[in-house]
Amino acid sequence: MAKQYTVAVVGATGAVGTKMMEQLAKRKFPIGKLKLLASKRSAGNKLDFAGQTYTIEEATPEAFDGVDIALFSAGGSVSLTLAPEAAKRGAVVIDNTSAFRMDPNVPLVVPEVNREDLKAHKGIIANPNCSTIQMVVAMEPIREAFGLENVIVSTYQAVSGSGIHAIEELQAQSLAWDEGKNVSATILPVKGDKKHFPIARNVLPQIDVFTDNGFTYEEMKMINETKKIMHAPALPVAATCVRVPVVSGHSESLFIEVSQSGVTVEELREVLRNAPGVIVQDDIKNQQYPMPLFAEGHDETFVGRIRKDLSNDRGFHLWVVADNLLKGAALNSIQIAEAMVADEIL
């Protein structure tokens, strides 16, 4: 009988945690024992999973005794406190928050791109930001085939990236619009920030708070994480991150410059057709292109609108869409665990 693992899920009731549980069940991850951990406040609550009822336990350092894999998705501060405790007790932490992503001792992994980095782990592995993951899945096969020298991305990000309360806010605002009532905002663009603006019938050019250089943290995540995952510290990457009134599915308008001259759209398309985790949807004659509404629930990253720049022979434009809660978060975390099992690192 194949080895089975004791898995802990920290933050099981959140938007990403729920999807992590679904993915563990759907992908038949070899779970021996499952522990659901949360704050003291949620401890004692019951949660159903794969036909069984689990009682949520308080996430204390000792709760990780005997745990093989700990999936964290309960906010950066929880990870900062408890992930080292879990690792100290022998668990491999796969952390979905931004807490450890840029730590040089922590591999930041998208299995299709830098699976080999998992081998260097010291107990904590970071899952990249949602908008970063789908972009590097689309870019890595292109980089391998033709080289990559420049990246400029503008995003169209769904509210589910801000959690369940942001989804509820969009729904409440949408209903208020329909009923001609006043629209109020208390969550977006950033729960803890000073001002809040409606997302229904609006777009918000702020995701996460601002850094001193004028870019938001979300934009800096895309810039810095891409360089780390692709092992390309000198790669120019620029990002503008924008929230749109979509429930699930991030879209990205991506401009890249490849190193080789004379690459054709069909060559680039062919590389993407053969790339792991990518589905090419690019038949404009039949109006086939990726859209977030139709990416929901799918594991793959969808790429379309592939076209060559009209002024720059090495420039290409792509439109990249993925389910931000799946490949952008929960699925990638489980895929990291699967890769570690398959590569016998766990």
Added chain:
Amino acid sequence: MAKQYTVAVVGATGAVGTKMMEQLAKRKFPIGKLKLLASKRSAGNKLDFAGQTYTIEEATPEAFDGVDIALFSAGGSVSLTLAPEAAKRGAVVIDNTSAFRMDPNVPLVVPEVNREDLKAHKGIIANPNCSTIQMVVAMEPIREAFGLENVIVSTYQAVSGSGIHAIEELQAQSLAWDEGKNVSATILPVKGDKKHFPIARNVLPQIDVFTDNGFTYEEMKMINETKKIMHAPALPVAATCVRVPVVSGHSESLFIEVSQSGVTVEELREVLRNAPGVIVQDDIKNQQYPMPLFAEGHDETFVGRIRKDLSNDRGFHLWVVADNLLKGAALNSIQIAEAMVADEIL
């Protein structure tokens, strides 16, 4: 007493036509006589304007006899047929469709940018595409101050750009979502195209139909019109045009490269602060940045999120928002007429 003009509005009942009438009244354009023209089907209908009731007349060639200014906004085929007839009868046509925009004999004008081109008119003047207008309003002062060498834009365009039926479609789909009913689509992305997709809770990476090079007509309009308006045929311009579930207000994520090295964000901001038709909303400490919901009903183009690229000293990122039915269409048309009156070309 100042000269008064006989003004004809062709397509007065449409989304843009309605705004044109509002602008004529609001801006007190010196109208002597107003004629509302439409298809045979609408002829005879009544329309109120500035406290008077007008009877819509059929738009025949003869209807333009005695007209000084004819504002066209009834679709490209109507303009192609009737604009030359109106011009032949001595009217100056200001055409809001794409029919004549790239005609070398037709000035394509945004008054803040190339007002002097009006002097060369031969009876027809074209109003640029909505998404082009706000972009050149933001870029021209930067080009004048620092030079401009590269433009890459991704748009977030409102449904009102597709007319009243597209607004109704978004509202109907939104209501269906709220009520848990099936969502149907018959208008967007393009009324006459083969397939239709929901815009509520979705984004559509197609505006207008596709051209052979993989870009849509909307994207090619932004590319070609920008070069024509700015008198910069060799300027590299790339565009990705995307429809978002917003009623009014187009947003644009704009990357530009200026010619001069060492330009600071504050220098660029200062140039925009002094630019005609521009309002700088760029105070990230107070979460101040342009948003389409708050641009609605305003005449100006709002610019924010101004930041220097982290890898390219000559690269800047900007976020540009304007009311697509006002500066993007109706207002710019009336501003063209006003400029011609002021410059004594009319």
